[in-house]
Amino acid sequence: MTPERYAKILRVLSKRQPTLTVLMDQVNKPHNLSAIIRTCDAVGVLEAHAVPPDDGRELDFQGQTYEATSGSAHKWVSVQRHASAVQAVRDLQGQGVQVLATHLSQRSVDYRDADYTRPTCVLLGAEKWGVGDEAAGVADGNIIIPMFGMVQSLNVSVAAATILFEAQRQRLAAGMYDTPQLSPAQLRDRAFEWAYP
């Protein structure tokens, strides 16, 4: 570990946003998972959340597709697994996090109208069926990216990037990247983990 590399680790960790995260509900294509993790790294998500597909397969975070698409982002964004989306939503809410489900419903609002400076988790749905009604129902809000084309939805990793960069924009404006959001002890411990995996 060179001093320059350690300094970079400290620089990146000083921008990490422990109060911004995603919950990927049965997102099952490795290239989508890895693209989302790469965006998480870029905006400063410290830890992401995922419910593995219910077809018995594990999340493919180590396969070649994942490696190829994420660069090395998966080394810098840990992923906490959950058994069910509804339970994960409730757990996050119990920690004071607002969960915003990407879901079209009567109460959906334009994603730009949400306040991402609050502790926030963006709930993303599976490629085939989207976010389940129950998880969307228990979420604090439903958000959509307005669409004016013939096709009804975006690729999940594109939707994730669009929303997470709006979160980054709001957090930059609020000065949330100017001072470390991690405590000195968290920063030191994480730096040690990253430097000596």
Ligand code: SAM
């Ligand atoms: N047939 C699915 C449905 O009806 O929800 C389409 C799922 S879409 C391909 C996969 C995921 O991408 C969605 O669950 C959501 O997380 C995200 N997504 C796609 N388009 C979106 C949009 N316009 N606004 C918000 N999220 C979107």
